[in-house]
Amino acid sequence: MKHSVLHTALAAIAIFGAGNMTASAAWEPVRPVEFIVPAGTGGGADQMARTIQGIVTKHSLMKQPMVVINKSGGAGGEGFLDVKGSGNNPHKIIITLSNLFTTPLATGIPFSWKDMTPVAMLALDEFVLWVNAEKPYTTVKDYVDAVKQAPAGGMKMGGTGSKQEDQIITVALEKATGTKFTYIPYKGGGEVAVQLVGNHVDSTVNNPIEAVAQWRGGKLRPLCVFDGKQMAYDEVVADGKGWKDIPTCKSQGLDIEYLMLRGIFMSPKATKDQVEYYVELFKKVRATPEWQDFMKSGAFNTTFLTGPEYAKWVETEEKRHETLMKEAGFLATPGN
Amino acid sequence: MEELVNLFHGFAVALQPFNIMVMVLGIVLGVIIGVLPGLGGANGVAILLPLTFSMPPTSAIIMLSCIYWGALFGGAITSILFNIPGEPWSVATTFDGYPMAQKGKAGEALTAAFTSSFVGALFAVIMITLVAPLVASFALRFGPAEKFAVYFLAFCSFVGLSKEPPFKTIAAMMIGFALAAVGLDSITGQLRLTFGSTELLNGFDFLIAVIGLFGIGEILLTMEEGLAFRGGKAKIDLRVVLQTWKEMPQYWVTSLRSCLIGCWMGITPAGATPASFMSYGIAKRVSKNGHNFGKGEVEGVVAPETAAHAAGTAALLPMLSLGVPGSPTAAVLLGGLLIWGLQPGPMLFVEQKEFVWGLIASMYLGNLVGLIVVLTCVPIFAAILRVPFSIIAPLILVLCAIGAYSVHSSTFDVVLMLVFGVVGYLLKKCNYPLAPLVLAIVLGDKAEEAFRQSLLGSQGSLGVFFSNSLVGTIMVLGLIALFWSAIQEGYSRLRPHSVA
Numbered sequence: 001m002k003h004s005v006l007h008t009a010l011a012a013i014a015i016f017g018a019g020n021m022t023a024s025a026a027w028e029p030v031r032p033v034e035f036i037v038p039a040g041t042g043g044g045a046d047q048m049a050r051t052i053q054g055i056v057t058k059h060s061l062m063k064q065p066m067v068v069i070n071k072s073g074g075a076g077g078e079g080f081l082d083v084k085g086s087g088n089n090p091h092k093i094i095i096t097l098s099n100l101f102t103t104p105l106a107t108g109i110p111f112s113w114k115d116m117t118p119v120a121m122l123a124l125d126e127f128v129l130w131v132n133a134e135k136p137y138t139t140v141k142d143y144v145d146a147v148k149q150a151p152a153g154g155m156k157m158g159g160t161g162s163k164q165e166d167q168i169i170t171v172a173l174e175k176a177t178g179t180k181f182t183y184i185p186y187k188g189g190g191e192v193a194v195q196l197v198g199n200h201v202d203s204t205v206n207n208p209i210e211a212v213a214q215w216r217g218g219k220l221r222p223l224c225v226f227d228g229k230q231m232a233y234d235e236v237v238a239d240g241k242g243w244k245d246i247p248t249c250k251s252q253g254l255d256i257e258y259l260m261l262r263g264i265f266m267s268p269k270a271t272k273d274q275v276e277y278y279v280e281l282f283k284k285v286r287a288t289p290e291w292q293d294f295m296k297s298g299a300f301n302t303t304f305l306t307g308p309e310y311a312k313w314v315e316t317e318e319k320r321h322e323t324l325m326k327e328a329g330f331l332a333t334p335g336n
Numbered sequence: 337m338e339e340l341v342n343l344f345h346g347f348a349v350a351l352q353p354f355n356i357m358v359m360v361l362g363i364v365l366g367v368i369i370g371v372l373p374g375l376g377g378a379n380g381v382a383i384l385l386p387l388t389f390s391m392p393p394t395s396a397i398i399m400l401s402c403i404y405w406g407a408l409f410g411g412a413i414t415s416i417l418f419n420i421p422g423e424p425w426s427v428a429t430t431f432d433g434y435p436m437a438q439k440g441k442a443g444e445a446l447t448a449a450f451t452s453s454f455v456g457a458l459f460a461v462i463m464i465t466l467v468a469p470l471v472a473s474f475a476l477r478f479g480p481a482e483k484f485a486v487y488f489l490a491f492c493s494f495v496g497l498s499k500e501p502p503f504k505t506i507a508a509m510m511i512g513f514a515l516a517a518v519g520l521d522s523i524t525g526q527l528r529l530t531f532g533s534t535e536l537l538n539g540f541d542f543l544i545a546v547i548g549l550f551g552i553g554e555i556l557l558t559m560e561e562g563l564a565f566r567g568g569k570a571k572i573d574l575r576v577v578l579q580t581w582k583e584m585p586q587y588w589v590t591s592l593r594s595c596l597i598g599c600w601m602g603i604t605p606a607g608a609t610p611a612s613f614m615s616y617g618i619a620k621r622v623s624k625n626g627h628n629f630g631k632g633e634v635e636g637v638v639a640p641e642t643a644a645h646a647a648g649t650a651a652l653l654p655m656l657s658l659g660v661p662g663s664p665t666a667a668v669l670l671g672g673l674l675i676w677g678l679q680p681g682p683m684l685f686v687e688q689k690e691f692v693w694g695l696i697a698s699m700y701l702g703n704l705v706g707l708i709v710v711l712t713c714v715p716i717f718a719a720i721l722r723v724p725f726s727i728i729a730p731l732i733l734v735l736c737a738i739g740a741y742s743v744h745s746s747t748f749d750v751v752l753m754l755v756f757g758v759v760g761y762l763l764k765k766c767n768y769p770l771a772p773l774v775l776a777i778v779l780g781d782k783a784e785e786a787f788r789q790s791l792l793g794s795q796g797s798l799g800v801f802f803s804n805s806l807v808g809t810i811m812v813l814g815l816i817a818l819f820w821s822a823i824q825e826g827y828s829r830l831r832p833h834s835v836a
Contacts, residue, residue, distance in 0.1 A: 040667075050382075050672075054389040068382065069745060073538025074520045074527060078744075081534050106525045109534070156793055162525030184480070184792050185523055187785075190659050190670070197658075200479030200793070213659045213681020297679070332526065 027273040029064040029091055036069055036083060036094040038076030038103075043160075043188055044125060044207055044298075045097045046070060048262055051294050052095075052285055061284050064091075075099050075161060077109040084115040088269035093119065093278060098165040098260045100314075101321035106163040108332035113318060116265040118311045119278045122286070124259040124301040127169055127205045127226040128246060132196055133219055140223050140252035143203070147179045157181040158192045158201030163330040165260055166192075168321075169205045169226060171328040172256045196220060207260070208243065209298030224249040226258045231299045243299040259301060261317065263310070279306050343465055346693030349394055350701050358391070358399040359698060363706045366406015370423060371413050372739055380407060381668045393676040394691050398698040400672060401652070404665050405457065405699075405706045408608075408648050412449040412641060413710075413717055417442060418732055420551035424542055425608035425644035427774055428616040430550060432629060432636025439632050442718040443576035447711065451584060452591065452638045454707040456646035459595040460602065461699040464653050468685065475603050475654045480789035481800045485810035486601070487783035490610040492818035494617035494775055508768045512776025515540045516784070523788045535748045542778045544740050544749050545756050549770055551736045552757025555729055557764060576718075577711055580634075587638050590619050594639045598646025603654055608647040609778055615643030621820060649699060656680055656692060 035053060039045045049068050056066050071079035076099040083094045094116070104111045129140070137143040147155050157173075159166025162185040170183050184201060186192045189210035196204045196211075197219045204211070205226070214220040216238045224247050225231060231243040249256050266278060285291055286304065295302050305313055325331055349355065369380030381400050388396035411423030416433035429449060436445035478486075495505065518529045519539025530536040594615040601611035619639035620629040629636045648665075655666040659680040673680050678688055685692050720728070740753035763770060794800035802808040816823070 050385060054385070058389050070382075071744065073744070074530075074534075075525060077520075077534070078537050081537075107520070107527050109527075109537070153795060162521075162523055164525065182792055182795065184789050185525070186789070187522065188667075194476065194658050195479060198476035198479060213679045213683065216679065217682025219682065330525070 027277050031091045032065045032067050034069055034092045035066050036071055036079045036092065038071055038079030038094060038099060039097060040070060040072040044209060045095050049095045055285050055288050055290050059288060061281060074107060074109060075103045077103050077107060080111045083267060084111055086267040089267045090270050090274040093264055093266045096261055096263050096265060101318050102164045105322065105325045106330050106332055113314055115268055117268060117270040117275060118314060119264040119266050119275055120282050121261060121263040121303060121305040121310050122282060123262045123295060124303055125207050125262055126231060126299055126301060127258050128208055129223040130196060130204045130206055130211050130220050131223060132199055133221045140254060143223055144177050147177060152180040153182045155181050156201040157183050158186060158195045158204045159183060160189045160192055161185055166205050168324050168328065169258050176254050176256055222246045224252050226256050228257050233296055233299050339465060342689060342693040343697060346697030349690060349694035350398060350697040355395050355398050358395050359402045359702050359705055362399040362402025363406040363709050366403040367410035367710060370407035370410020381665050385672050393678060394694040396676060397695050400669055401695065401698060402702045405702050408645050409450060409453055409706050409710045416445045416449060417717065417721060419554040420736065421546055424778055425612045427546060428612040428640035429637060431616065432633050435632035437721065442721055443714055444580045444634065445637050446714045446717055447577045447580040448634050448637045449641045450707060450710045452641040453645040454703055455591055456595055456598050456642035457649045457703045460599050460646040460649035463599055465696060468653060468657065475658060477806055478604050480786045480793060482807045484783060484786035484790055485801060485807045486604055487779050487786060489810055489814040490614045490779060492814040493614050495772060504768050505772050509772040509776045512773040513780045516777050516780030522785055538744065540777065541743050543743050544753050545777050546774055547736050547740050548753040548756025549760035551732065552754060553760025553764060555732060556757060556761040558725060574715055577714060583634060587635050590623060590635050590639050591642055594642035595646045598643035599650045602647035602650025607651060608644040611647035612640035612644040613775055616640040656684055657682065
């Protein structure tokens, strides 16, 4: 509830303040702004970046054009290094996913989020445990029992990427249930969902937006969400159920919480004015109906943070990833 | 029957004046994007996506898909004229298209390429119209093992037939595999063979390699041969279109086979690039003109172009019905659908009838418009070859450099392209075939990924590649293709008198 109040309040501020703030903003882009996506075309981060680009263009929120550029090499390392090396160029921003933490840890690429300037957290992406709708398990308990009965490694978990968020959750699941999965990495979330529909894997932890179409088509079934509370969207999606009706994993005996950052960073030496400009820009973006529809379609957690609070959140999350990855044995071996 | 009613309704939507306008605009933009090497359909659609946000969704997708058709058509132009594939799926078109242009038959090659593209797309659209739901569920049967089998078949159907000494073919292919292995290992999430260099994080992009190996390599060769440009005699007359059309029907078997290969590869979804290679390889093997392939045979243009376009079109089906893009461009279109509030997946055909059938109708019309646009331009394209080499070569070089730069907006790639150019020149001088190298770069990492995913799932047992009738059949077909020459030889030895 608190979040939606905050959200509405921010939206109101953005609407009322829009005129004044642009006038009083000390800095404005003088060249086209590069919006880096450290992931491939068509994925979750890419969709969000292009939605933002569309909103900015449609509502003329910026005088200069915004250009989305995918730099997906090395699990996103290419994009992060590009921003790290951009010095004080204020015309470069980047959208992040969990690879902000996992890529440097797993590959040893010389990069940390501290090499960039935090701008704002736009939203948090949820993770849901999915199974094929043909399978008999309708609750987490049924599913966990089936996993326990299968021989070690007999259950296949499909996920996006290797040593990234999906595999981190899988390892947490293994710990919580005392079992062993065979984790199979794929390139993209949509592909993972379809592999589950085709019964090539036994379960996935897809983000809502990646699997919602298959849920509506009656092919997949959500079991629980890896969040501390249920999702906020109560509109019916399929079988008379909405996102809100999916129980939390914690309430089902799986004490695992994981949310993925969808946040914005910019060049390391950006000035306060420049950061402020982008914060205001994203406040305006968040106030548009298109953005709200997008949040609803992907059942996003709409927490919005800026400034020191955002930096603090990122710092805590980095430590957590370090612990999680260390426990899972995912850290890069020295010499790599 | 219901499909036909829906389709006619779709035509009514697509034929609105505004939609026809965006269709023509999309085709023209697409051809330009296809001609510029490196820019590519996916990047082109991504750049132009925001333009469409203010349009109604149906017009927007018509425009974007027409850009896609335009890029498919346009990719063939530079392949044939300058040996520079504008798109990955046009590589196989260079094998016979460029020799044809050198013989002064650029007009014929272009006409054959465009017409075949149209035939392939038309076949795929008809298939989408009639059997969409059935075909979509077939795609679900493709897990990692099945995908590997398809790549295996693509390699085998291309390799077994090489005329070059087998060891040179294998050497070229191994270099390709080694280059494909550079970058992030997607199964373990760790970097391979980058030697601490951050430029190599991305590995060697296929497009950079191809622009260098083919485009720059070709310019170096031409320079050595005294700056002569051998395409000068090209006829620049629209009659060449009609003459080529008269010849085309005799290749109907190749055409039909390529359509089937293309549709199948588009749906699975392996994509247009393996489809074009596989179709070229099989045509070379089974056609009675096969021994002339590589020297400028029309059939060698027909086969890859038909398959690439059929695959490119069929790739939209899994995107619409499953939400899985069959090609990078389809992936960007998918993002567009979500932004317009359309949820691709099993329910799209039920809930968004007007949109889906408007799109399908625009596939028919868009391709027809595209064919007319590009065919009328054939003489203009062919006339480019009359420009003296000393003028055109620097232009090609600049075009290549822009293309290489635009892939990742990185100047390192331009240097890399020049290095590949020199490598391509040296390999050609030593008679190493370039095609197996390119095939290994483009499919090597995908095949490796599917192979390792399969083995992870089967816990290390190779039996997974023969575990069901689908994957088993594809693997056996691959093995037959690989050992085809040996089988043929054995057969002719057994029956020495019956062989003509």
